[in-house]
Amino acid sequence: MDNLFILLLFPTVSAIALSFVRSAPVAKWLGLVASLVQLALTIPFVCTFIPNAEVQFEQVFPWISSLGISFHIGMDGISLPLVLLTNVLIPLIVLSSFGKEHKGSFYALVLFMQTGLLLVFTALDAFSFYVGWEIALIPIYFICALWGGPDRVRVNLKFFVYTFLGSIFMLIGIIYLYQQNPNKDFEWTSFIHLILSESEQRWIFWAFFLAFAIKIPILPFHTWQPDTYTNAPAAGAMLLAGIMLKMGVYGLIRWLIPIVPFGVSAYGSIALILCIVGIVYASIIAFQQGDAKRLIAYSSIAHVGLISAGVFAWNATGLQGAMIQMVNHGIVVVGLFYVIDIIESKTGTRLLGELGGLADRTRRLAVFFLIIIMAGIGLPLTNGFIGEFLLLKGLFEVNTWAMAIAGLTLIFGAVYMLRLFQKTMLGPLDPKYASVTDIKGYEVLVLGVIVVLIVAIGVYPNALLHLSEASVTRLVEQINF
Amino acid sequence: MGAIITLSLLGILLLYLGLYKAKNALLPVTLLGLLVALGFEVSEWGKEAAPVYHGMVLFDHFALSFSMLCILLTALTLFLSKAYFSAISNNVAEYYCLIVFSLTGALLVSSYHNFAMLFIGIEIMSVALYILAGIRKKDLYSNEASLKYFIMGAFSTGFLLFGITLLYGATGTFDLAGVRQYVIDTQQISPLFYGGILLLLIGLCFKVGAAPFHFWTADVYDGSPILVTIFMSTVVKVASFAGFLRLFDYVFGALNEFWTPVLLVVIVITLFVGNISAMMQTSFKRMLAYSSIAHAGYMLFAILSLGPNAASSVFVYALAYSLSSIVGFGALILVKKSQGSDQFLAFNGLGKSNPLLAAIVALAMFSLAGIPLTAGFIGKFMMFTGVMGDYHVVLLALAAINAIIGVFYYLRVIVHMYFKTAEEGAETVVMPLNFKAVFIIAAILTLAVGIYPDCLIGLF
Numbered sequence: 001m002d003n004l005f006i007l008l009l010f011p012t013v014s015a016i017a018l019s020f021v022r023s024a025p026v027a028k029w030l031g032l033v034a035s036l037v038q039l040a041l042t043i044p045f046v047c048t049f050i051p052n053a054e055v056q057f058e059q060v061f062p063w064i065s066s067l068g069i070s071f072h073i074g075m076d077g078i079s080l081p082l083v084l085l086t087n088v089l090i091p092l093i094v095l096s097s098f099g100k101e102h103k104g105s106f107y108a109l110v111l112f113m114q115t116g117l118l119l120v121f122t123a124l125d126a127f128s129f130y131v132g133w134e135i136a137l138i139p140i141y142f143i144c145a146l147w148g149g150p151d152r153v154r155v156n157l158k159f160f161v162y163t164f165l166g167s168i169f170m171l172i173g174i175i176y177l178y179q180q181n182p183n184k185d186f187e188w189t190s191f192i193h194l195i196l197s198e199s200e201q202r203w204i205f206w207a208f209f210l211a212f213a214i215k216i217p218i219l220p221f222h223t224w225q226p227d228t229y230t231n232a233p234a235a236g237a238m239l240l241a242g243i244m245l246k247m248g249v250y251g252l253i254r255w256l257i258p259i260v261p262f263g264v265s266a267y268g269s270i271a272l273i274l275c276i277v278g279i280v281y282a283s284i285i286a287f288q289q290g291d292a293k294r295l296i297a298y299s300s301i302a303h304v305g306l307i308s309a310g311v312f313a314w315n316a317t318g319l320q321g322a323m324i325q326m327v328n329h330g331i332v333v334v335g336l337f338y339v340i341d342i343i344e345s346k347t348g349t350r351l352l353g354e355l356g357g358l359a360d361r362t363r364r365l366a367v368f369f370l371i372i373i374m375a376g377i378g379l380p381l382t383n384g385f386i387g388e389f390l391l392l393k394g395l396f397e398v399n400t401w402a403m404a405i406a407g408l409t410l411i412f413g414a415v416y417m418l419r420l421f422q423k424t425m426l427g428p429l430d431p432k433y434a435s436v437t438d439i440k441g442y443e444v445l446v447l448g449v450i451v452v453l454i455v456a457i458g459v460y461p462n463a464l465l466h467l468s469e470a471s472v473t474r475l476v477e478q479i480n481f
Numbered sequence: 482m483g484a485i486i487t488l489s490l491l492g493i494l495l496l497y498l499g500l501y502k503a504k505n506a507l508l509p510v511t512l513l514g515l516l517v518a519l520g521f522e523v524s525e526w527g528k529e530a531a532p533v534y535h536g537m538v539l540f541d542h543f544a545l546s547f548s549m550l551c552i553l554l555t556a557l558t559l560f561l562s563k564a565y566f567s568a569i570s571n572n573v574a575e576y577y578c579l580i581v582f583s584l585t586g587a588l589l590v591s592s593y594h595n596f597a598m599l600f601i602g603i604e605i606m607s608v609a610l611y612i613l614a615g616i617r618k619k620d621l622y623s624n625e626a627s628l629k630y631f632i633m634g635a636f637s638t639g640f641l642l643f644g645i646t647l648l649y650g651a652t653g654t655f656d657l658a659g660v661r662q663y664v665i666d667t668q669q670i671s672p673l674f675y676g677g678i679l680l681l682l683i684g685l686c687f688k689v690g691a692a693p694f695h696f697w698t699a700d701v702y703d704g705s706p707i708l709v710t711i712f713m714s715t716v717v718k719v720a721s722f723a724g725f726l727r728l729f730d731y732v733f734g735a736l737n738e739f740w741t742p743v744l745l746v747v748i749v750i751t752l753f754v755g756n757i758s759a760m761m762q763t764s765f766k767r768m769l770a771y772s773s774i775a776h777a778g779y780m781l782f783a784i785l786s787l788g789p790n791a792a793s794s795v796f797v798y799a800l801a802y803s804l805s806s807i808v809g810f811g812a813l814i815l816v817k818k819s820q821g822s823d824q825f826l827a828f829n830g831l832g833k834s835n836p837l838l839a840a841i842v843a844l845a846m847f848s849l850a851g852i853p854l855t856a857g858f859i860g861k862f863m864m865f866t867g868v869m870g871d872y873h874v875v876l877l878a879l880a881a882i883n884a885i886i887g888v889f890y891y892l893r894v895i896v897h898m899y900f901k902t903a904e905e906g907a908e909t910v911v912m913p914l915n916f917k918a919v920f921i922i923a924a925i926l927t928l929a930v931g932i933y934p935d936c937l938i939g940l941f
Contacts, residue, residue, distance in 0.1 A: 064859075066793075066938045067866065131853040138852065145900050153900045157892055164888050168881040171862075175869045175877075203874075 002044045004057045004073050007083075008118050010038055011090075015111040021104030028098055031107030035091040038114070042087045051077055052470045055124065063127070068178070068185035072125035077471030078253055078323065081464055082121045082246055085327045089242050089334055090114050092449060096338050097235045098442045099345065106147065106235075113139035113239060120247045126174045126186040129255070133167055133211075133247065140239055149231035159228040166211035166221075173207035176200075177259065192258040192479070198266070205263025208256045209271065215248030216304050218271070219278035229297035234341035237293065241300050241337065242330040249304065249326055252311045253319065258479045264314070272312040272398075276406050278305035283412035287419070292340045292350040295420055296333065299376070299413065303329050306409050309402065310391035316469075316476050318394020323468040324461060325387030328375070331457075332384060335372040335450040339365065342443060343424060346436045352420070357429030361436045366425045368439075368447040373421050375454045377414045383457035386465075482533060482540065483521030484548060485592075487514060488585040492578045499574020508563060511577045515556045515584075522549050532594040536656050543792050544592035546940050547723035550796065551587045554715045554803050555580065558708065560919045561811050565708050569617055576616065580712060583609035587720035591727075596645045596655040599724060603641065603688065606717060607634045613712070614705040626704025633697040637687030644680030647673045661732045670736070678733055678740055682747075685728070688721040691747050691781060692754040695774045699758070702770035707817070710766070711810045714773045715803035722780050722795050729784050730791060737787065744785055749879055751778035756886040765816075766823040768890055769809050772849065775887060776802050779864050779880070786867035793938045794867055798860030800937070801848055801930060804923040805857060808845035811916060812838060819908040825893060830903025835910045839898045841920045846891040848927050851884055856930035863938075 014034035021027045045057060058074035075083060094107060116139070119132025137160065145156040174186070180200075183190045196204070214221045229237045257264050264271075282301035289295035307325050310318035342365060343358065344350040359366035375382035378389075388410065396403040439447070457464060491514035498506055522545050530541035538544075559580065566576045586606025593599040611634060615627025649655060651674035652663040664670070683694065690698040702710045733740060755775030762768040780798050783791040813823055815838070820827035832839040848857035861884070865877060912920070930937060 062935075063933075064935050064938065066790075066935060067863070134853040134858075138847070142899070145896075153896055157889070157896065160892060161885060161889055165881075165885050168884050169878075172865065172869075172874070172877050172881055175862075175866050176874065178866065179869050179872075 002048055002057055003059070004045075004075065004122060005059050005061075007038070007041050007045070008073065008115055008122070010034075010041060011111040011114040011118070014038075015108040015115070018104040018111065019108035024101045024103055027102065027104035027107055028094070030104070031094045031110070032091060032098075034107075034111060035087075035094045035114075038111075039087045039091055042084060045075065045080070046084060049075070049080055049467065051466055051468075054471075054474070058124070068183070069127045070125055070185070070187075071128050072187065073119070073122040073128065074124050075122055077468040078250070078475070079121045080467050081323055081327050082250055083118060085246070085330045086114060086117050086121065086243050088453075089238070089330055092334060092446050093235050093238045093242070095442050096238070096334075096341070096446050097233075102147070106143070109139040109143050110235065110239065113143075117243055117247065121250060124188045126177070126188065126191060126255070128186075130167070130171055130174060133170075133251075136244065136247065137163055137167075140236060140244060143239065144228060144232040144236040147233040148236060149233075151227070152231045155224075155227040155231045159224045162221075162224045163214055166214035169207045170211035173204045176204065176207075188254070191255075194259070196260065196262075198262045201260040201263035202266055205256065205260045205267055208251070208260070209267075212248040212251040212256060213271075213274075215251070216245050216308055217248075217301065218305065218308055219274045219281060219301075222278070222282070222301050225301060226294055226297040229300070230291060230294045234337055237297075237337045238334045241297075242334040245300070245304055246326045246330065249307055249311060249322060252308065253322070253475070257311070257314060258475065261479050264312070268312050268314070272309055272402060275305045275309035275312065276402055278302070279309070279406055279409050280412070283409060283416065286412075286416040289416075290352050292343070292352055292355075292420060292424065293337070295352075295416060296336050296340065299416060300329075300333055302409055302412065303333075303376075306388065306391050306406055309406055310394045313394045313398045313402075314476065314480075315394050315397050316473050317390055317397060319472045319476060320465060320469060321387055321390025321392075321394050323472065324383075324457070324464050325391055327464060328383040328387045328454075328457065331450055331453050332372055332375045335368075335447065335454075336376065338446060338450075339369045339372065342439060347433050352423035354430070355424045355433075356427040357425070358433065358436060359425040360429050361433065362425075362438045364444060365439045365447075368451055369425060370421060371451050371454060372447075373417045375458070376417050378410055381455070381458045383454050383461070385458060386461040482538065483525075484518040484552070485538075485585055485588050487518045487521060488581055488588065491515075491518075492581040492585065495574055495578040495581060499572065499578070504567070504573055507574055507577050508559065511559055511581060512556060514581070515552050515559075519549060519552045522552065532658070536658065537595045537598050538589070538592045539594035540592055542941055543723070543727065546796060547591035547719060548588045550800060550803075551584060551591065551716045551720055554719065554807070555584050555712070557807055557919050557922065558711050558715065560915050561711070561807075561814065562708055563915050564913075565706075565814065569706060576613070579609040579613050579616075583613070583712070584716060587716050590720040591723035593724065593727070594657050596648065596657070596660075599728070600638075600642060600645060602724070603721075604638065606720065607638070607688075610634075610709070610713060610717065613709045614701055616709070617706060620704075622704035623706065624704075626701045629697050629704075630701045633687065637684045637694070639684075640680050640687065641684030644677045644682075644684055647677030647680065651677065657728075657732055664732065664735050675739060678736065679743065681728065682740060682743060685721065685725045686747055689718060689725060689777045689780070690774050691777050692751040692774060693747075695751070695754065695777075698774055699767055699770040702773070703764070703767050707766070707810050707814050710770075711807055714769070714806050714810070718773070718777070719799040719803060722783075722799060726784055726791060726795055730787050734787055741785065744781065745873070745876065748778050748781045748785065748876065751775070751781065752880060752883040756883045756890075760886055760890045762890075764824050765813055765828065765894065766810075768825075768894075769806065769813075772887070772890070773802075773806070775883065776849070778883070779861060782864040782868045782880075785873070785876075786871055788867065788870065789941075790863065790867055790938075792941045794860065794863035796940065797856065797863055797930065797934060797937055801856030801860040801927065804927050805845035805848045808841055808920055808923050809849075811919060812842045812845075815910050815912060815916060819910045825897045826901075828894060828897040829901040830898075830907070831910060832899035834903060835912060837917075838910060838912050838920070841924045842898065843895050844924050844927060846894050848931070850888045850891040854928065854931045856927045856934070859931055859934045
């Protein structure tokens with residue numbers, strides 16, 4: 001049962017089936033079952049995965065052979081944690097939208113997006129990678145623009161055009177690499193062994209960097225992100241922040257740095273500075289936010305800024321930190337968006353100025369929320385700690401100042417996260433929220449799973465770290481500059 | 482050759498059917514005729530190709546595949562014609578007859594092997610269209626379209642003919658192989674020849690609607706009956722590109738250093754003019770008209786890059802573009818019938834009122850925008866790959882900017898269909914069976930080519 005192609009195909013097949021389901025109660029259960037089956041299908045991969053081996057579960061199908069394109073997928077230690085993250089988060093996201101009356105098309109879009117995401121994380125052929133990259137965008141565009149907030153149409157048009165801008169330049173980069181390739185194929189292994197002049201590497205660096213930086217987003221390319229997150233439905237925001245932005249970081253690790261190491265050595269320090277400035281900048285903006293969702297959006301820019309900085313540090317410690325922190329951030333941000341969504345549905349607002357004292361009425365929610373907040377800050381024994389620790393250590397190996405400034409994220413994070421908790425849960429309870437009830441049923445289940453994951457990874461991070469360790473070390477040894 | 486003869490006879494037969502008022506027989510007879518013509522094309526596939534009729538026409542795989550594409554697209558267009566022509570005119574037979582004649586011209590343009598045949602083919606194709614564009618006699622816009630098309634067409638034919646004359650003056654032959662031999666053998670190529678190339682380039686750019694020779698396109702597409710616009714923007718365009726490519730690949734290929742800079746300028750202007758104008762439109766029909774200019778720009782990439790893959794990339798691109806065009810304009814027929822407008826606003830709420838139609842239109846728009854898993858992406862990808870082979874990186878960067886502008890206006894259609902609500906009391910759009918069939922065929926082909934294009938690329 002370790003056929004990777006089936007793992008990629010199953011969500012699409014269930015999406016096609018679900019798109020014909022018009023009854024909301026049936027659709028949500030079918031959606032949940034499909035995503036759980038998908039999760040179950042992932043288990044054999046995790047069990048039989050050999051961390052020390054190279055790419056596993058490889059499958060190659062000739063696709064457009066006249067152009068040298070093959071559908072080539074496989075997993076190594078860099079892919080597996082992200083595939084796992086995707087397949088764990090999708091059932092949670094499906095479950096979290098149980099309170100809403102969505103038709104089958106909603107779940108179909110979520111599952112269709114899952115195929116795109118999995119293809120991105122497993123593709124070993126640049127063409128397949130690009131296809132996955134683009135088809136993940138279509139469903140999330142529809143999810144955000146159909147079920148989103150008041151400004152959804154304008155904001156999502158900007159989001160779509162912005163991300164498309166990045167990817168089309170990446171496409172040009174890919175085609176250029178193909179022309180340089182003596183084997184005339186799009187294989188990852190041929191691409192990383194290409195001999196490119198420094199000037200070629202420089203512009204290809206920007207072509208790829210633009211695509212990834214917009215998706216992550218790294219500082220000057222982040223302008224689409226807060227609006228899109230704020231106007232997205234909860235599930236859309238979870239998909240975007242929890243999984244989709246990891247496509248960008250994964251792209252940096254898998255494609256950008258191995259293909260154009262000289263380009264990275266020329267411009268990597270600029271990218272590193274952009275990441276670190278982004279951390280401080282986004283944190284400062286997060287302090288001021290009155291809208292809880294917007295606050296999380298900016299905090300997300302700060303967190304992924306640190307992750308990308310760890311990638312550009314390009315040492316085993318930093319990369320390991322980036323790998324585990326991608327998973328952690330996904331789990332934590334999904335939890336945060338879900339808590340905000342619950343608060344909004346119970347009180348009708350997510351403006352911090354109008355909230356407060358909810359902990360009196362919602363004991364269980366407050367406990368879960370606090371644990372998730374602690375993970376966001378990076379408290380020891382939560383999953384956030386080990387990730388941030390490794391990332392900062394990785395930066396320290398490169399530049400002490402970079403580490404020192406990036407390390408501010410710990411303090412800043414504590415400030416805005418605790419403010420978020422304080423403004424919503426603590427203080428006097430507004431009488432108009434006196435009738436608010438505590439969470440129950442599937443809400444407890446979703447948050448419970450998230451909290452269990454947070455603590456489990458926090459206590460025993462090696463479960464995740466050992467998956468990626470060998471691959472990361474090999475990559476760093478193979479590509480150095 | 483059988484196909485061309487069949488179609489010529491079919492046109493005359495259709496006129497007689499009109500004369501004897503056999504209105505109901507028109508569509509079946511036309512489709513049957515097209516099927517026979519298609520059969521002739523298929524039967525010639527794989528045979529040793531040599532110029533026939535004293536070197537007048539050549540039915541190689543290039544000619545045959547483009548001819549088949551033209552016949553297929555005409556058939557799809559005519560499927561939509563049931564009840565369309567009879568609603569706007571009493572003389573239905575003329576429509577079918579003229580479309581079939583125009584198709585005959587298109588087949589000649591894709592299979593000529595002599596400049597005389599190129600000229601005759603373009604004229605047969607165009608003269609029928611001049612009439613078709615103005616066939617709604619009482620409609621002012623239709624008259625304007627016809628007049629504009631005729632004057633511009635005559636003008637461009639003049640360029641074409643003058644170019645051919647100059648080439649003849651330099652080489653003494655109309656035969657493509659003879660002219661090609663002249664290009665290869667002659668050390669000092671006559672200045673007349675260069676002049677001829679430029680004039681031919683201008684004439685053909687007129688025909689494919691490339692800027693700065695595009696001014697007729699929007700008004701003609703806008704003023705003509707929508708079904709005629711479909712025919713113009715698909716079949717005529719495909720054939721013109723086939724003719725264009727054959728000439729520049731086979732004959733002028735060796736002189737590409739001379740005409741490449743000219744073509745580069747034309748392409749860049751075409752891309753920007755087409756896309757920026759399309760972005761400004763509030764009318765869906767005019768948006769598609771301008772976007773067709775932009776797509777002409779992308780298709781010209783193949784003529785820039787030439788090489789063995791040029792034919793297959795034009796073929797895939799033209800197929801993708803034509804399928805989406807048929808869906809786009811076809812949907813417009815239905816929407817206009819129920820909402821009475823061809824503005825973007827008329828598409829409001831289509832996602833709710835007719836989900837199938839909206840989904841197919843959305844797919845067509847994604848294909849035009851070049852999103853993966855649709856035929857349009859494969860077309861664009863092949864075009865980009867071909868041009869990259871010659872290291873026109875700057876051109877590609879400009880093309881990328883244009884692709885983004887394109888996404889912007891194609892998404893507007895989707896925004897109107899899915900995210901805007903229809904006005905109160907607006908009629909819902911109904912989809913007749915023939916439209917449904919054509920749309921589903923187009924959607925399936927778009928996806929099939931987008932997912933597995935290998936069999937098409939291997940045709941050449």
